[in-house]
Amino acid sequence: MTEATSGAGESAVAGTSRTPILSVRDLQAAYRGPEGMIPAVRGVSLDLYPGEVLALVGESAAGKSSVALATLGLLPSTAEVSGSILYQGESLLDLKGDDRRRVRGGEIAMIFQDAMAGLTPTLRVGEQVAEIFLAHERLDPKAARAAAIVALRPLLPDAERIVDAYPFQLSGGMAQRVMVAMATALGPKIVIADEPTANLDPAVRLETLNWLEDMRNRGTAVMLITHDFGVVARLADRVMVMYGGVVAEEGDVFTIFRRPRHPYTYGLLSSLPGVMSGARLTPMRGNPPDLASLGEECAFLERCPKAVSQCRLDPSPPLVDAGPLPGSDEPPAPGHRVACFNPMAIDLREGRDR
Ligand code: ATP
Ligand code: MG
Numbered sequence: 001m002t003e004a005t006s007g008a009g010e011s012a013v014a015g016t017s018r019t020p021i022l023s024v025r026d027l028q029a030a031y032r033g034p035e036g037m038i039p040a041v042r043g044v045s046l047d048l049y050p051g052e053v054l055a056l057v058g059e060s061a062a063g064k065s066s067v068a069l070a071t072l073g074l075l076p077s078t079a080e081v082s083g084s085i086l087y088q089g090e091s092l093l094d095l096k097g098d099d100r101r102r103v104r105g106g107e108i109a110m111i112f113q114d115a116m117a118g119l120t121p122t123l124r125v126g127e128q129v130a131e132i133f134l135a136h137e138r139l140d141p142k143a144a145r146a147a148a149i150v151a152l153r154p155l156l157p158d159a160e161r162i163v164d165a166y167p168f169q170l171s172g173g174m175a176q177r178v179m180v181a182m183a184t185a186l187g188p189k190i191v192i193a194d195e196p197t198a199n200l201d202p203a204v205r206l207e208t209l210n211w212l213e214d215m216r217n218r219g220t221a222v223m224l225i226t227h228d229f230g231v232v233a234r235l236a237d238r239v240m241v242m243y244g245g246v247v248a249e250e251g252d253v254f255t256i257f258r259r260p261r262h263p264y265t266y267g268l269l270s271s272l273p274g275v276m277s278g279a280r281l282t283p284m285r286g287n288p289p290d291l292a293s294l295g296e297e298c299a300f301l302e303r304c305p306k307a308v309s310q311c312r313l314d315p316s317p318p319l320v321d322a323g324p325l326p327g328s329d330e331p332p333a334p335g336h337r338v339a340c341f342n343p344m345a346i347d348l349r350e351g352r353d354r
Helices: 064-071 097-103 125-137 141-152 172-185 202-217 229-235 253-258 263-270 309-313
Strands: 022-033 036-048 053-057 080-087 108-111 190-194 221-225 238-243 246-252
Touching: 022 064, 036 064, 036 080, 036 246, 053 064, 053 229, 064 080, 064 190, 064 221, 097 125, 108 172, 125 141, 125 172, 141 172, 172 202, 190 202, 202 221, 202 229, 221 229, 229 253, 238 253, 238 263, 246 253, 246 263
Parallel strands: 053 221, 053 238, 108 190, 190 221
Antiparallel strands: 022 036, 022 080, 238 246
16 A cells, blocks of 8 residues: 555645646445455545646556546446546546536546547447537537537547547547547536547647646546557646556656666666657566566565565555655755655666665
8 A cells, every 4th residue: 555645735746836727536346257356445535736748657467457447436346446636626436327427528538548438339429429518518509519519629630520520430640539539628627538639640649649738737536547658748737657557666657767766667668768758658678567466575576676575564564755866966846755665766867776
């Protein structure tokens, strides 16, 4: 189990006293598998602030999407969830019926990795976009259709035609634009984007990044899940590195890129040809842990170049302040936390472990 990233209401951002719009504490999510429960999220805590982009990174099966889906109440009914998720003080895990609909899609919008899969195949595009206005603004069907066209037009100039199309008649880029229009329509306070740039051609990818940046600049809080460190470098204010369902490290983007303390973060970064070049993450040696059979040792042990004896005995190094980098005069970066018994002491500008 990890420590909370910061106390409720207390800012993790240096020099500010902002209040988080989303506070997750000790989130646990487990899926029922053929051989028992799979603990996909194991005590994750995070704060998300208005007008910031928090990037969740980590290899496949780290639990990133599970955090996002739990926040929106979209985990399958077979999943067991505990902990707390507060949105403006309201408990999302307890929301039901109309309240849940108001928040989901209205105040918290989601962009899925596969835009096409996010659309209902049997409903015309216009009906799906209009549904948002029917559900959230109680417009009549005619007004909702007109609102759908208005919502689509900035992204798709021939919106009048597209409202009558079925999703299979759209290209991947058009489907992405429809999803972005739906996510923008009601002026959400939070956008959760799960791999929003995967499988897109460069023009739509850039458009999507510009849109996320624009949302952030307008004060929307963005939770961005990505494997693409180029996207992290361009958009993220803070980074949370997940491994095997826990937070391995978190901090502001400059600190994470320059002074990663967790050997896993370091492994991710050093496997890139150039972290600022937009290169995609390439796997480091070894594989992510099998969540169905976690042992009594640190889940990263097998792959870790820095393991010490304590790592064999305790599976849960606490997430604590990273503190100053040994041998450096620079003060520690506020909000930089690491869950490791023997953290790296490296400055990637210098390229050596101290
Ligand atoms: P990726 O980068 O591949 O999207 P992720 O970090 O988003 O990975 P999750 O999708 O949250 O990871 O999955 C975490 C773990 O939970 C994985 O082991 C996955 O197999 C398991 N899992 C996810 N969804 C389900 C489900 N519906 N039923 C059973 N297990 C699931
Ligand atoms: Mg995922």
